[in-house]
Structures are given as structure tokens and as C-alpha cells.
Amino acid sequence: MANSHGHNNGLKLVLAWLFVGIPLTWGVIQTLINSLKLFQ
């Protein structure tokens, strides 16, 4: 029971971090691509 609770918690954590991490990473990559223009 405790194991399944911990497993659930882990899944929630992964989903929650992906939910915010994916758009943030996409935005950072877009900005990095734009920033590279400084060095061109």
C-alpha cells in the first residue's frame, strides 16, 4: 500500500514537472537561438 502511494507520488511529480518544464525549456531554447545572433 505504502509502495503504491510512493509510486503514485513519483508519477505526479514527473507529470507536474513536465507540465511546467516542457514549455519553459521550449522558451529557453527559442531565446538561446535568438541570443546566438549576438555572436554572428
Next chain:
Amino acid sequence: MSFFDKSRTVAPPGYSRWLIPPAALCVHLCIGQAYAFSVFNLPMTKLIGITKSAPGDWLLTDLGWIFSLGIFFLGVSSAIFGRWVEEGGPRKAMFTAACLWGGGFLISAAGVYIHNIWVIYIGYGVIGGFALGIGYISPVSTLIKWFPDRPGMATGMAIMGFGGGAFIASPLSVWLMARYSTPTHVGVAETFITMGIIYFCFMTVGSVIVRIPAPGWKPAGWTAPAKPKKLITSNNVYVYQALKTPQFWLIWWVLCLNVTAGIGVLGQASAMIQEIFAGKVTVIAASGFVGLMSLFNMGGRFFWASTSDFIGRKNTYFVFFVLGTILYILVPQTGAAGSVPAFVICFLVIISMYGGGFSTVPAYLRDMFGTQYVGAIHGLLLTAWSMAGIFGPVLVNYIRQYNVTHGVPKAQAYNVTMYVMACLLVIGFFCNLAVREVHRRHHMSAVEAESHVIA
């Protein structure tokens, strides 16, 4: 409404505290859109003319007020609603912010549709500004309570999201406007509607995830230090009592001066690098510099707030003020030497400390005034941001203009500004130096503290 009550948000046993930062980021990544509002400015000057501005189209000066109103009402609402946010709990506050933020976009879409700028002032500027204030402070004290061992890192993560929100909003807005625009129509209204709905949903998810720790909860294996560190209180100060302490006003000035020094150059970064290195830095390269600055603004929020957990808040601000002063004095030399890399490095470090000033201050307040009303006190302190938002850009623009009209070459027109910024940081240094422990007469008694606990 019981789902939103503070009592319904108490975490069950086994709840992971690492779910709180993503909940906070759900809100901060959305409201951070405010930094990217300028992408709408040019398209909104062509709502009638479509390809170019026509008679009756809005001017850039009219549109500039939208962002200014938003930041102004951020400060106002965080000061007014701080206590309500603290006592009502994070879920209610985050959901309220979601409604106001999404609603503000929808009202602004109506303003674009009927071409009435006052509707946008009210929609985005006032209602959106209230969402900014309530949303900004809503997860702060919750994070501090979940991470008593690393409060700087925890609040740094959330406030980093506010800096990162523009990274998502800027390309998303451009992409949506391109999708919705036609040869006879600029797709701003539809973009506002889409973004309003997306933001409402995203922020609502955060409000559903968020929990407050059960009374007496502590991280596994962590015990509060038996002898509190100097400048870290284990007592609590009531929100309005904090206003009567010199510490509150000293930290208010610390934040205000640190932000003033950064915000002015942040807004002028593109023009500044092109004018100082005329012929060497193109418009495209300057936009790359602005992008790099936003990355360091965001990264600095996490880095410096996390560092403050190890070296202390007061020392972190000492680093900002000393290093910031040195770098501001060095900037004119890098310009005179024609060294673009040295100039860029100076500003990237400066801007990381500008971001760090925002993210370290909640933990500084917690150290001074305790955890119970830290969110509300933080709300009051954000009026310093509103003030800096007005004075920073005005100072930079006014000094530059004065120099140019008095015959100073454009490449050197910013030199005086840099020295003025260095002076502001020196004043900030002394304000920070004057911060001492809050006198115990300001502390709440155990009975008072208990009577203010709602959960």
C-alpha cells in the same frame, strides 16, 4: 467554494513538497507574460491600417501605458491583498489570479475588437495588474513553509518562473498572431482570447496541485537549529506591525535601489549597445544581447536566491551592491576600449543580480519577520518595484537625453547614467548595512500568533 478554502489545502501525509515548485511555476510562468507584452505593441498600432498605421490607429505612447498600468497595479494589489492571500490560502489566491488574468485577456480582446483602448487599460492594465500582484505573492509563503531548510532556493524557483514567462509568451504570441492574421485583419484579438484561455487553464492546474503543510510539519531529518542564526528570527511579526519597523523600510529601499539600477538599463539594452558600439553591433546582434540578458535575469533569480541559503541574505545583497557598483563603473571603460565582450559580461552579471534581488527578498523578509505573514509583508514591499519601474527608465532616458542635447556623443551619453546607477547601489549598500534584527517588541505573542492562524 469549500474546495478553495485553506482548510481543504492541508497536505495529506506522504505528500511530496517537490510538487509545490511546479504549482508555483504554473502561476509565475503565466503572469511572467507581462514582460513580453511589448510584442503586441507594433501590431496594435496597425489594427485599422493593417500593413501600416492609419489615422485613428493607436500610438505607441498610448500603448505603453498598458504595461505601466499593469506593473503599477501589481504593486497596489499585492499591498492591498497580501493579508487576504496569506489568510485565505494559496489555492484561493492562485485561482483568483487565474480568473483575473484570463479575464483580463478576454476583456482586452473585446477592447481590440471594438477598438477602444480604455477597455484594454481596464482589462490588461487594471484587472490583469491585480492578477499580477495576487499571483506573484500567492505561492511565496507556501514555498517558504515547505522549504524551511532552503527558503531562498524555493522562492527563487518560483520567481525564476516570472522571468521565464516571457520566453514562452513572446514566441507563442508571435506564432498565434501569424496564425490568426489575414490580409485584412491583424490577429491580436484572437491571440488574446487564446492566451487568456490557455493561461486560465494552466494557472488553475497550479491552484489544484498546491497544498500547505500540516501544522507542525517538518522536512524528514531536518530540525530547526536550536540556536537561531543571527538575523534569522523564529518569531513572527504581524503584517501591519512590520510597517512600523525600520527593517521593513530599509529592505524596501534595498529592493527599490537594486531594481532601479537594473530596470532602467534592461529597457534600454538594445539601443544602448548599438549606440555605444556604433557600427560594431547590428540591430540583430542587439536583439541577441537582449535575449541573453533575459536568460541571465531568469537564471540569476534561481542562482542568487539559492546562494543566499548558504551565505545569508544580507551578504547576498552586499555582493549585489559591491559587485554592481564595480561593474557599473567599469562599463564606460569597456565602451571606451571598444570591447563588446567585456561590456556584455558586465551587463549579464548586473542583470543576474537584478533578478537575484527579486528572488532573494522573500527569504530576507522571512528571516526578519518570520513565516506567518511573510507573503503579506512581501506584498507590501513590492510597492518598491512599482516605484523603481517608474524611476529607473525615467532616470536612464532623461540623463541620456540631457547629454545628447548638450553635445555629448551618443557613444558616451550613457557614461553619467552608469555612474548614477553606481551611486544608487552605494546608497543601497548602506541601507543593507543598517539592517539589524527586529526588536522583540514587534513580535507577536504565542496567543496572538495562534489567533491569526486560520488553518
